[in-house]
Structures are given as structure tokens and as C-alpha cells.
Amino acid sequence: MKGFAMRKIGSTGWVEKERPQCGPLDAICRPLALAPCTSDIHTVWAGAIGDRKDMILGHEAVGEVVEVGALVKDFKPGDRVIITAITPDWSTLEAQGGFPMHSGGMLSGWKFSNFKDGVFAEYFHVNDADGNLAHLPEGMDLGAATMLADMVPTGLHGAELADITFGDNVAVIGIGPVGLMAVAGAALRGAAQIYAVGSRKNCADLALEFGATRIVNYREGDIVEQILDLTRGQGVDKVIVAGGDNNTFTQALKILKPGGIIGNVNYLGEGESVPISRLDWGCGMGHKQIRGGLMPGGRLRAEKLARLVTAGRIHPEKLITHTFHGLENVEPALMLMKDKPRDLIKPLVILD
Amino acid sequence: MKGFAMRKIGSTGWVEKERPQCGPLDAICRPLALAPCTSDIHTVWAGAIGDRKDMILGHEAVGEVVEVGALVKDFKPGDRVIITAITPDWSTLEAQGGFPMHSGGMLSGWKFSNFKDGVFAEYFHVNDADGNLAHLPEGMDLGAATMLADMVPTGLHGAELADITFGDNVAVIGIGPVGLMAVAGAALRGAAQIYAVGSRKNCADLALEFGATRIVNYREGDIVEQILDLTRGQGVDKVIVAGGDNNTFTQALKILKPGGIIGNVNYLGEGESVPISRLDWGCGMGHKQIRGGLMPGGRLRAEKLARLVTAGRIHPEKLITHTFHGLENVEPALMLMKDKPRDLIKPLVILD
Amino acid sequence: MKGFAMRKIGSTGWVEKERPQCGPLDAICRPLALAPCTSDIHTVWAGAIGDRKDMILGHEAVGEVVEVGALVKDFKPGDRVIITAITPDWSTLEAQGGFPMHSGGMLSGWKFSNFKDGVFAEYFHVNDADGNLAHLPEGMDLGAATMLADMVPTGLHGAELADITFGDNVAVIGIGPVGLMAVAGAALRGAAQIYAVGSRKNCADLALEFGATRIVNYREGDIVEQILDLTRGQGVDKVIVAGGDNNTFTQALKILKPGGIIGNVNYLGEGESVPISRLDWGCGMGHKQIRGGLMPGGRLRAEKLARLVTAGRIHPEKLITHTFHGLENVEPALMLMKDKPRDLIKPLVILD
């Protein structure tokens, strides 16, 4: 079969591989829709997860089941399915302890285009089909469904990590596709004011549509000062970090009230350490919690987030600014993510 | 001063009393807007809290401060304020333990028209002004602000008690004004499907506008069967009880998945006990939590809920179906709550 | 193989069956030690879970692995293992949602001597060996290890359900073996005063040793009055229900402060419903939570509880008052549980 792969750090290309084997608990799927992710870019061009040889890229897909293992109960060939980017091993100690994304080791619930071939191929393999697939609801938009693989669960996890409660004022730093879903998630957890930090117009417009009450443009001044001004010096109750870099955490601490929480969903790909400004952190005494975590994946998560789409609570299809057709177009779609034209939020590739 | 009072069980009338005294921490307010509550009806005609003699009724008000005690720091005469129906004593053990509504004893955070004169008067007294008043945001609709006294905090507390999380399917039993705010609260905590149980058309319409995805009319069949049908036998993740009677809890258990939660915000005024159906409760082993509690009150709560109005997340002014003018009209407004015409959701009295 | 079975309601006996088959994820074990449980008695003589034909009894065992399926990674024949009474299916929606004991349906994580043959046999079957076995720590007492199957996880779950925090005053109603572990669990969660309700001397003595500060004997007067007296009318912060009957919940509510929690781990085998006294429950407004749930099982749970034994935090071997040797003695051991002599807490059967 054909797949679009990371050949090595800094290089991509099409490869020919054997169709993956299906274990007794597993499924083999063919993609119905695919989306490239910024982390594919980091994987290839920044070497964020180390070197990989001819590893097929991609972890965002909607698919059709073509084969299932003998022990699979709830899925059969022909079923159309949502697949989350994180596909845990549910029997592991970590999953039993409530952290399936770290099943088998820190971040090891993330398998596609990390430990094994990803979804940018004619076929891809899903471990534990009953635990990691979800039936695609009748009539669900393929773009929305593809966003359920990573953008929605990651963005909404920011709101969960930050533990937003009724009436919290919230800052969301970063309004790329994940940050936009974090804005939607903050609104959907009961935030009052949402200060969305970003500069690109199409993202800002969508942030406002998704529930932001104010755009804070870092090109127009220090975001700490802007947010403190907007809150009359009070700061915010919670911060979701969905962009920026290691220094963003100190900005976040400066605008955060004591008792507040930072929820990070931004993969920090560079630097030795994340500096936590001592005084802004209350000399370690300020009850400003710092949390960050990989999205939860798996079937229940996918089903529950799919319900949010069906019920009209979130509209992830609005993230999609560019649509391609045919597997061969994952390459230009990925390059679009690399080049980041100003009108891009998220590309989608439909396989007809 | 003049006040509209419960004379004794089953009887109301206007009384003349001394203007209340202002302690060093307290405030005296005059009402700007008032609303009668179903619990005023229960208090007078069902004797729900026992007999009371010439006790001024009412606990839903927006007011203007006319006097403050010497130790009050953040409020002064002329300030326009939101007052929650529950006005805790914040130094008590119960408040320190996270249950301010029970400060000084179970339910004892509820003072207005329970332990002391209520707000249906020319003046009323607020204990601990700094802890229990909130500044009325500039430009906020008086109707919305009055709903922040009880309807909003009680309804939203249902969603908090039920601990709704992203993608939960939820049933809200009862869609009077509290139930309607519970629907809004469920949507605002991230519910997916919301099954709102009720029969009156104007309430049903508003429930749909506030986020319900389906109305379940108990006049059209057993609600348990209807909800199990709608969920293909699965039931719901959470139930908010905002109406019904003691037997409602067994209905709630029947539609609730194991691991689910019932959050009750309905005052149970009658009967010896609430029967919990043993089998539906999993023989005590089903992890179906049963919770119920009086709304939290106080300044922070009022401020945070007011922010939700300001940010456009909730629209409690839509509850108001009948508007009166002048203190004297609290009497017909209250009678309206007693008679419950079918076009009524909530009356408001504006004091010009 | 030979097994001791429920022949039908009210009747037990030895049966001869095929050794169970081992699926690819499973293990077959032979018992090293066994213990009968009160729920075996309820199953047979009260018909608590309905009729069963020739179903092998028992769910408390320590074993040795004799066979594993092809997909099992962490266990091999000859391994000595702890097995919890509840053996969930970890990929299910319920387990993913944090309720593995309800995997596949309410209470369906409980398989041994419920849906399938139990452990009172020459061999028994364990589903998902990697997820549901735990290595027996070197040198651990077999009696203590057998108590990790049910008595320890169930008793400690009472303390978890009641969410005991530092300095809580706690009542534990019932001091059979589960209640005794609930006492130990309450002490180990930071309870201050622990009022243990029971009457048998050996249980009372062990309760005091396990951390109870006071025995409340229901034969010496109403327990509600006694506990209110002991707490100068204040009542307790939390209640663990580990015995009694359906009316125990009303007693629990009467001694519980507002904001308190009842954590039930007593299987309620009889009666139509559990009455919740309306006034004691604050008319549904008192924030007195009512929780109850089957113990969590599985490998992580077993490993963590085993660590408590190894670290000397709990001493479950002290529950064992009677020790037998040889599989054939599960019958008299079970009868002992049925007859409940006053010197019995828990019998153990060692297989040499």
C-alpha cells in the first residue's frame, strides 16, 4: 500500500509498505478523510520526537473499517468510524489510574506517527478496536468528524485541565485550531469573559464566533498589560495555554489570580526548561496550579465529543479553511500547514 | 415602613413595621425590582417552613443601598446592588467548610422570609454587606439582575450538583423557572443531549431556546419509558431534578446510568420520606450518587453569575412573562405565582 | 475438575466440571488460599442475585497461574497472584468513564460466582490477565493477600465514597469484616474520631485496634442518640454504611452534618426501596450526599492495596479468626459464615 511518510528528519515522501496486520483485538481501516496537524510538521522538520525512518505520518482521520480481529465485538467491516489520535491500551496500569494517554509510559497512548505508522496511507491499523473506535453518527460532516481526532479533544482538554467553572474569566493564549477549540471549550464549561490571544484575522473572527468576548493582539502591546487593563488589574481566574513558547507560562502566571489554574495543551518542543517566575507564582505559595497534558483518547471520549457536534454545541467544521480531494493531496495539505498562509486554519483531505 | 407579609399560614397582607436597624457590618437597601417565588407560595399556603407571624415575604430583589454599617468597606449609600436570596455568615464553620448556605445550621444561610423579614418592603436588611452584596453592573437589565437572586443560582447549582461534563446526556425534570435555568446551566457545563421534562408550551419553547434538545412531556406517557426510548435503552449520564415530587427520584434512578449523578434543587415540601428504589439504585452498589442542596449565595457567586449575563452566556430576563410597577403590585404578582396561569413563567415588579 | 457450587437457591454441593478454557487475554489459576464471603451466603440462601444452577461459588482467592493466553504479557504459569473479586473489562465505555466495576452494565464487573463460575474449585478463569491479576509480593501473608480480593477493597472504598478528609469525625455503621476495613480506611484517610457501630466483642476489639475511637453498641440504645450525645449534638462529618438495612440510611442522615456524605458499601439485598427521611435530608436541600458503590477491582487497585499491606499501613490478616486447610474445607468454612458463631470474623482456607 501507499503512504505519505517522514523519510527522516527534514524530509517527507511517498512510501510503499505492506498493509498492516490485524491482531485479534484490532481493526484495519481505510481513511475517508484526513487532516494534517502542526505536530506532523514538528515531527518532520523540527525532529520534535526524534528521528524516524519512513514512518507514515498523520493521526487525524475518519475511516471505514475493512478488517477486524476475532475478538472485536462492536465493529465490523464497512462501519464508518471516528478514530482519536490517541489510542490507549486500556488494561494498563496508567489507564486504570485515569491516565490512558500515558498507557505504557509517558505519552505512549500516542501511537500514530509516533511509535507506528500513521493514517496518511491507504490503510491504517487501530489497536483495541472496541476501545478506540467510535461509530460515525449518521449524517455527521466528515470535516467535523475529522476534527474529533485531535483538534476538538485537545482544545477541550485545555478547558478541562483549567477546570473552568461558572463565571470564570479566562484567557486563552493561542488561537490556532487547538486554541480555537479551547475557546469553544471554555465557553462550553461556563466561562464568562474569554480573552483570546492571537493576531490573525480569520482566527480572531472564529474565536469571537466560538465564544471569545475579546481578542488580545500581541502585536498591539504586551498581553499581560492588556489583560490586566481589561480586568482592572484583577487578572483572570484561569488560563488555557494553546500556543506560545516556554515563556508563556510566566505571562500566564502574571495574569492569573491566586487559586487559579493554568491548563496547557501546547506541545513544548524546544528549550531546556520552562521558567516559572518565582514572585508571580507567589513564592510557591500562591495556589496557582500548573497543569498540562496530552488529550484523552478512546471510544468514550470520541462518542461524547461526537454528541457535542450532533447536539450543535460545537462547530469544529468551521476550522476547515481548505479542502482537498484524494489521498495524493495529503502532501500539499501538509505543506500548507508548513507554510501557514494567513488564510489557513486547518486543511482537510476527503478521500472519495 | 410598609411591607407585604405572611400574617400566618394561609394568610397574607400589608403590615407596617419599623425600618430595620443596620449593624456595623450590614446594609439597608430599598428595592429597585422584586420577584415573588414559588417558595413564597409554599411558605404561606403550604406552611412549608412552619408558622410565621407577620413576616415580610420575598427573597428576590435588586436594590439600592440606603445605609451601611461602620465596618462596611466596599459599598455606600446610592450603590445599586444585586442581593442573593441566601446571605451566609461567612465566618462560620459551615462557610469555612465550603457550605455557606448552611452557615449556622442546615439551610440557615437562607434568612430572608425565613428567619427575618424579606425584601417585599420599602426597606430591607442585608447581613454582612461586603460579603453578600454585589455591585449591579452598569446597564444590566433589572429583570435579569433580579433573576440572579434565586432562579439563576438555584438552576445553575443543579448543573453543578450533577457535575455535568463534556458530552453528558442529561435529563432535567421540571421546567419552571428554576428548571429552565437548570437547562441553561446544563448546556453551559457542556451537556450534549438535554431531555427537558415538562408540559407547558411557553416553558417548553424557552427550554429549547436555553439549550434543551428534546422536550419530554409527561402527559404523553411515562417519562422513564420516553427517555429510555430516546436513548436506545442507555439512559442518561446525569439528572437534574427541578420539579416533581418525592417519587421523582426513583424515576431519575431508572433513567440514570451507573456512575451517574442526580442533582436535586427542588425543595421537597411534603411526605415522610423519599423512596430510593433499591434495584434501580443497584442494591446500593451502582455508584448512582444522590445529591441535593440549597443554592450557594453571597457576593462572589453573584458577581460570577452576573458576568455570565454580561457576557451573554445566559439570558434570565427571558423568564419574565409578566411585569408590574410599584411596590403595591407585589401582591398581585405573588397571587399570579399562586394561580399559575399557563402563560406565566415568572413575574417581575419594578419600583420606579 | 471439582468445585463447590450453588446447586440452586438454598442448596450447595460439590460439582464436577470441565476445567475452564483460557482465551487469548485470559489466565487459568489454581487457588492457593480461599475465603468465603457473606455475599456467597446471600447468593445461595437469600437468592440475592436470582437463581443459579450449579454455579461454582467464591470470589476471594489468591492463586497460582497455570495457563495464560497468547496475548498475555506480564504473567506466566507459576506466578503467584492476587485476584480481586471484581474483574472488569477495561476497554468498555464504563471502564473508560471511571467505573470499571460496571463494565458491560451495572455491577457487571462482578463475574465470579455471579455470571461465571467462582474460585472455589481446582481451577478458575480470570478474564484479562494483564488487567486483573497482580503479582503477589514476596513474603506476603496468604491471609492478608486473600483479604485483598474483597474485604480490603470494599471496606476502603467506603472511606473513598465518603470522601474523608483530615479531621473528619466519622461513623462507621457495621463492623463485620468489611466494616472493620472501613474503619481502617477511615483512619487511613485522616479521620479524627471514628464511631464504630457494632455489638460483637471480637469485632469491637479489632475496630479499636484498627482505629476506631469509640464503639457504639446498638444493643445499648438508639445509635442516633448515642452518636449525637457523643458529638454534643453536632453529628459527624461523614458516615460509612457497612451493615444494617435499608433504614440505616435514615439513621445515617440524622447523625450527618449538612455538607456531609454517606458512603455505602453494604449490598442491600431486600426491600422495595430505601427510605430517605425528607426532613433529615434537609428537604432535598441539605447537601447530604448519598453514595454507594461496588468496590473497584483490577490490577492497579490490587497492587496499590498490596502496597498498603507491605508498608504496614493495614493489617487485614487480623480479620481471620478461623483457618482451614484443603479445598474440601471451603464447605465448612462457608457454613461457618452462614452460622456466624460469635467468635467469627472471617475464615480462611489454605490449599497446601
Add this chain to the structure above:
Amino acid sequence: MKGFAMRKIGSTGWVEKERPQCGPLDAICRPLALAPCTSDIHTVWAGAIGDRKDMILGHEAVGEVVEVGALVKDFKPGDRVIITAITPDWSTLEAQGGFPMHSGGMLSGWKFSNFKDGVFAEYFHVNDADGNLAHLPEGMDLGAATMLADMVPTGLHGAELADITFGDNVAVIGIGPVGLMAVAGAALRGAAQIYAVGSRKNCADLALEFGATRIVNYREGDIVEQILDLTRGQGVDKVIVAGGDNNTFTQALKILKPGGIIGNVNYLGEGESVPISRLDWGCGMGHKQIRGGLMPGGRLRAEKLARLVTAGRIHPEKLITHTFHGLENVEPALMLMKDKPRDLIKPLVILD
């Protein structure tokens, strides 16, 4: 009255001041027992909270009420009382939000020897007597009671911040008096193995007595390596930081499993920032929460912790290695804390 004061940074001495005024909600107490704290040392000699002029030192005391304000209900002159080091303003927004220690601003619940004169004087002032005093239980050891001011609530808060659950393996870094109470707190929250990091023999001995299962001596090698060895590379579930410096957090992250929590109760007095090692933090994705916070104070907290002493769950009097008599001896007691002889854990001054 006479008081022992910080004259300026680096200098202490006795001062003569007016006895403090008693507001209507307040109490004036005379000390019955006092203890100096390491933070008094940091305040004076490291200038940790900035310069202070003639500010009376000390925040650990047991006292006798000599005067109460007109609005105080539950205390009267002659009452013997516990006073926590943190005395919140309970009506503030922060206290209402669950963070009383930050009432009025980050860390502002800490008033003694920070914003106002401390307790090392003939008399001292307590704000909100009903909210911040607790009756000294009959017969309680004055040393234990004095430790309830700061050592116990701070140490136990470490276990709360780290959210220790049954069977967690825990590292406690630092075994000075706070760290020792953190060890006790970890054991009392259900920890299994407790690795206590320290080097002084008397502290190590007491750590073992308080529940540590192993002393890890940093003088005998890198603590990260030692703890990873002891846990066969697995690391621990939770870490309490009660000593060390800014770099301790990276050590903590290295030994912490994904999904784990660091609970810091060490005041970080120096340095620009706390470096969080990016890779050990899972690139921001590892669900390793970093928390830190000032102890909660106030009456309920004091009462609940006092109950733990009364019930024999904790033995804080064992911290006291040196006892002095007479107010004049707060000076040598403080100097002892400054000099830290190897046999010192905590000094106490009894006022006869």
C-alpha cells in the same frame, strides 16, 4: 507592652509598644506558648518579605483571650485558644472562592509578622475572633497545640496539595518540622511507601516514626537515582516538596510518574524563576501537576487538626526538641532556629 521585633533587615530587638486595639470582631490574646519559625529567620535575615521596621515577630502561638470585641459571639476573656498563623478575612471574594489564605490578595491571609505585629509580645491582636480562634481542647499539650499554628497545617497541606490516595508511593523532600508533618500527613492520607529525603539523624528518626518507610540521604548520592532505584525505575505517584530550593522541582519531576502531582509547601525565597525541566514534564503533556500553596488557616481548620491530635492520629509535640520558659526566652529560641544545631527540630517557649 513588650515585644520581640524585627528592627530592620538583619536586626532584631525588644520594643515597647501600645497594646493593640480590639475592633468589634476581634480578640486580644496573651500568649501561653510560642514557637519561632524558620520563616521568622527568613523575614529578618534574608529580607524575604521586604523591609519591616520594629515589627513584632512570631506567628505560632497558643493564647488566652483577654479582650473581645462587641460582635464576638463564641469567645470570651479567659478562654484558652489555638490561633493559626494564617487568619483570613472570611467575607472576602478569595475566601468565598475557597482560598482564604489569599483573602485580600495573594498570601494576604498571612498577617502576623507580615502586615501587622506578630505574637512574640505580651499581647497580640487576632482579627475575626469567631472565624480565627479555636478553643484549646481540655488537656491538650501546649507544645502540640502550638504546632497547630503552622507546622501541622502547613505539613498536612502538602499531603492535600499532592492529593495522596490509598496506596500511593510518595516522596517527601525535606524533613525539617514542616517536612516531618508532611510525612505524617502522607501516611494519614493513605500513602504506602514514603521516601523521606533528608540527612539529619534526629529528623530521620522522627520521619520513620511518623510513617516514612525509607530515608533517602542526599549526602549519599543523587536523590533522583536513589529513588528511581528504590522504585525499580517506576518513580513515585506523588511528591511533597517541603525543603530544597528552586531546582528541587526538576528533581521532583524526574521521580514523578505521569499523572502525578507535586505539592509544594516550601516558601521559595530566592531566585528569579523555578525551572521546570521540559522533557521531564513530558513537553507540557505529561499530566504532572505542579501545585503549591500557603496553608489554610482559621477556626474550622484548627478545630479539625486539633481533633487529629486528640484522637492520637498525629503527635506534633514530638517535633519539640528544646523548651524554654518565659517571654524573654523567645530571643534565644529564635537564635536557635537561626543557628540550627544538629539536635534541633523545633523550640518551644512556655509562658508561665
